[in-house]
Amino acid sequence: MARLSGTVGVAAVTAGPGLTNTVTAVKNAQMAQSPVLLLGGAASTLLQNRGALQAVDQLSLFRPLCKFCASVRRRAAMAAAQSGHPRAPPEGRAGQDLSLYLENYLANLFAGAWEPQPEGPLPLDIPQASPQQVQRCVEILSRAKRPLMVLGSQALLTPTSADKLRAAVETLGVPCFLGGMARGLLGRNHPLHIRENRSVALKKADVIVLAGTVCDFRLSYGRVLSHSSKIIIVNRNREEMLLNSDIFWKPQEAVQGDVGSFVLKLVEGLQGQTWAPDWVEELREADRQKEQTFREKAAMPVAQHLNPVRVLQLVEETLPDNSILVVDGGDFVGTAAHLVQPRGPLRWLDPVGTIHPHVWCLFGDGAFGYSLIEFDTFVRHKIPVMALVGNDAGWTQISREQVPSLGSNVACGLAYTDYHKAAMGLGAWGLLLSRENEDQVVKVLHDAQQKCRDGHPVVVNILIGRTDFRDGSIAV
Numbered sequence: 001m002a003r004l005s006g007t008v009g010v011a012a013v014t015a016g017p018g019l020t021n022t023v024t025a026v027k028n029a030q031m032a033q034s035p036v037l038l039l040g041g042a043a044s045t046l047l048q049n050r051g052a053l054q055a056v057d058q059l060s061l062f063r064p065l066c067k068f069c070a071s072v073r074r075r076a077a078m079a080a081a082q083s084g085h086p087r088a089p090p091e092g093r094a095g096q097d098l099s100l101y102l103e104n105y106l107a108n109l110f111a112g113a114w115e116p117q118p119e120g121p122l123p124l125d126i127p128q129a130s131p132q133q134v135q136r137c138v139e140i141l142s143r144a145k146r147p148l149m150v151l152g153s154q155a156l157l158t159p160t161s162a163d164k165l166r167a168a169v170e171t172l173g174v175p176c177f178l179g180g181m182a183r184g185l186l187g188r189n190h191p192l193h194i195r196e197n198r199s200v201a202l203k204k205a206d207v208i209v210l211a212g213t214v215c216d217f218r219l220s221y222g223r224v225l226s227h228s229s230k231i232i233i234v235n236r237n238r239e240e241m242l243l244n245s246d247i248f249w250k251p252q253e254a255v256q257g258d259v260g261s262f263v264l265k266l267v268e269g270l271q272g273q274t275w276a277p278d279w280v281e282e283l284r285e286a287d288r289q290k291e292q293t294f295r296e297k298a299a300m301p302v303a304q305h306l307n308p309v310r311v312l313q314l315v316e317e318t319l320p321d322n323s324i325l326v327v328d329g330g331d332f333v334g335t336a337a338h339l340v341q342p343r344g345p346l347r348w349l350d351p352v353g354t355i356h357p358h359v360w361c362l363f364g365d366g367a368f369g370y371s372l373i374e375f376d377t378f379v380r381h382k383i384p385v386m387a388l389v390g391n392d393a394g395w396t397q398i399s400r401e402q403v404p405s406l407g408s409n410v411a412c413g414l415a416y417t418d419y420h421k422a423a424m425g426l427g428a429w430g431l432l433l434s435r436e437n438e439d440q441v442v443k444v445l446h447d448a449q450q451k452c453r454d455g456h457p458v459v460v461n462i463l464i465g466r467t468d469f470r471d472g473s474i475a476v
Helices: 023-032 058-062 075-082 098-110 131-142 162-172 198-204 217-222 259-270 277-298 308-318 331-339 365-371 374-380 396-406 419-425 435-453
Strands: 009-013 036-040 147-151 176-178 207-211 230-235 253-256 324-328 359-364 385-391 429-433 458-463
Touching: 023 036, 023 058, 131 207, 131 230, 131 253, 131 259, 147 162, 147 198, 162 259, 198 277, 207 259, 230 259, 277 308, 308 331, 308 385, 308 435, 324 331, 324 365, 331 359, 331 385, 331 396, 359 365, 365 385, 374 385, 385 419, 385 435, 419 429, 419 458, 429 435, 435 458
Parallel strands: 009 036, 147 176, 147 207, 207 230, 230 253, 324 359, 359 385, 385 458, 429 458
Antiparallel strands: none
């Protein structure tokens, strides 16, 4: 919701397991750079450090994940804590005189509770590129013959709107790869959006702009960047910006600042600069060749069940223009990233809560095992979500590398579980796709859409076989 609304997402959970169950979600928000405020319950102050039910050291769990953590013990301290500048809570443990402690405790608990508190939006300190940095980057890019831009999740943070960023990228005219939450920024089949052969393109580019993208495993820690390329990197966080720069790559210009604002200033500084069309056409031709390879793989038979490449091609053809994709999985989602295109900005998301009427969730079967029970919530709250589960009976992304290396599939094997029946047990609609109804894929997808339009959450259990589509990709 933070991504979709442009405001802070808020979650309120109970103490103990309620809070510990959010650790993965909070880490996910941290990785996606989505602003979230988590309000967690705790054992009462009187029972602190006395072995209360479900009492754990909650703050220690979250300090590595959050920019700010606080324990609020007084009503009047709540607003200050939410502003990131909490008043220091009373220290010390309860004394032997319980009546004296209660008297002091109650006085402190409600002291100042009705005094005026600060309201309204808090001031933000968003770093910005200096005019000198922007000018140096303009000069570097103006001399480029084969420029390339890689946009990551951070590019979609406020205050720059997705529409303004898209217009700026189109005006700039530099071919680009989109990753993370930036997927879909340019819509479907935009001529500047290059989707395949990223490593080869990065090696050929003479100037690379890493806009909100970090050199972690997704860019092979920076090893895919050519030493002859001039690299401009912009990021709000300096530590992330320079990740692995002392080992595999070096930036020509490192700009700590807001990505969207930087791109707007870059366009303003270049003032109509254009580049030879043959560079974009070379990249587009490589895309077309890759897409032909995908069509050939989709036509290949698999040992059992359905070819996942063909299934996802049909999903791409069926997906409505106003839909939001929520994805969680390994091989199935990794394959979908090549074949299913989000229709617009902020329409390819990590697992989120949303009330958008056209949400398509793409799950691997391993990932869906963790999310199945959410359909109980969807049913109770009448949230019409449609989940497509790529069920190949395994943690295939892991086994693909584990089996050749270790000769064992231990802990990677699952079963062709009837997830559609499990969903029906929770009150949702469940549909099955397998080789027996292979010619009905589009019809089943349309039926699922209709059930969602009628207000029902739906699970489509898609039994798929194994292909070599992702051989060589990152596994562990």
